[in-house]
Amino acid sequence: MDLHVRYEGDDDPKKCTARRLAKFDLVTLHRSARATPRGIVLDPYAEQALSPADRTEADALVALDCSWETAEEEAFRLSGPHRALPFLVAANPVNYGTPFQLNTVEAFAGALCILGEREQAETVLSKFRWGHTFLELNAEPLGRYAAADDSAEVVAIQQEYLDAGADGADGEDASDGA
Numbered sequence: 001m002d003l004h005v006r007y008e009g010d011d012d013p014k015k016c017t018a019r020r021l022a023k024f025d026l027v028t029l030h031r032s033a034r035a036t037p038r039g040i041v042l043d044p045y046a047e048q049a050l051s052p053a054d055r056t057e058a059d060a061l062v063a064l065d066c067s068w069e070t071a072e073e074e075a076f077r078l079s080g081p082h083r084a085l086p087f088l089v090a091a092n093p094v095n096y097g098t099p100f101q102l103n104t105v106e107a108f109a110g111a112l113c114i115l116g117e118r119e120q121a122e123t124v125l126s127k128f129r130w131g132h133t134f135l136e137l138n139a140e141p142l143g144r145y146a147a148a149d150d151s152a153e154v155v156a157i158q159q160e161y162l163d164a165g166a167d168g169a170d171g172e173d174a175s176d177g178a
């Protein structure tokens with residue numbers, strides 16, 4: 001699957017995962033929205049969650065590489081169906097353990113796994129020291145999302161993880177108070 005990045009260039013270039021992927025010819029960077037080809041846009045603000053049913057939507061994935069500070073809804077004006085990634089946890093050293101807030105390579109890898117392109121996910125992650133940790137941390141949800149039929153099923157699976165997290169937090173409160 002082709003991987004495209006609308007590259008904003010407002011993040012630390014040394015830590016930018018999209019630039020590193022481009023160095024290995026694994027993604028193509030584009031400096032404007034107009035120059036960015038149509039594809040499934042990985043957009044945390046999208047109403048619909050990515051699911052295996054999106055395989056027929058496009059043969060390209062598009063991410064917006066920018067700082068999280070500038071990653072506002074308007075910044076995602078890119079052509080193609082917009083999809084949010086379901087509950088997955090970041091494994092990179094900057095945001096380790098944070099759900100939903102993935103960096104660009106993690107977002108591509110998560111999407112590729114859900115769309116049945118596991119080998120390509122492993123290839124992009126292999127360029128990062130901590131890359132394999134992303135697949136280890138998210139092994140169970142990624143397997144379940146990839147086996148789902150559609151977005152509604154993905155959202156139902158995601159809800160189980162969110163509920164389990166909320167129960168865990170309640171549990172901690174109770175023991176703190178004991």
Ligand SMILES: C[S@@+](CC[C@H](N)C(=O)[O-])C[C@H]1O[C@@H](n2cnc3c(N)ncnc32)[C@H](O)[C@@H]1O
Nearest residue numbers: 016017042043044063064085100102103104107
């Ligand atoms: C905000 S940028 C941050 C990039 C980071 N500076 C890097 O070096 O990789 C991460 C991009 O990954 C995609 N992404 C991250 N989390 C996502 C989610 N939960 N749903 C959809 N796309 C997501 C979006 O395209 C988002 O703009």
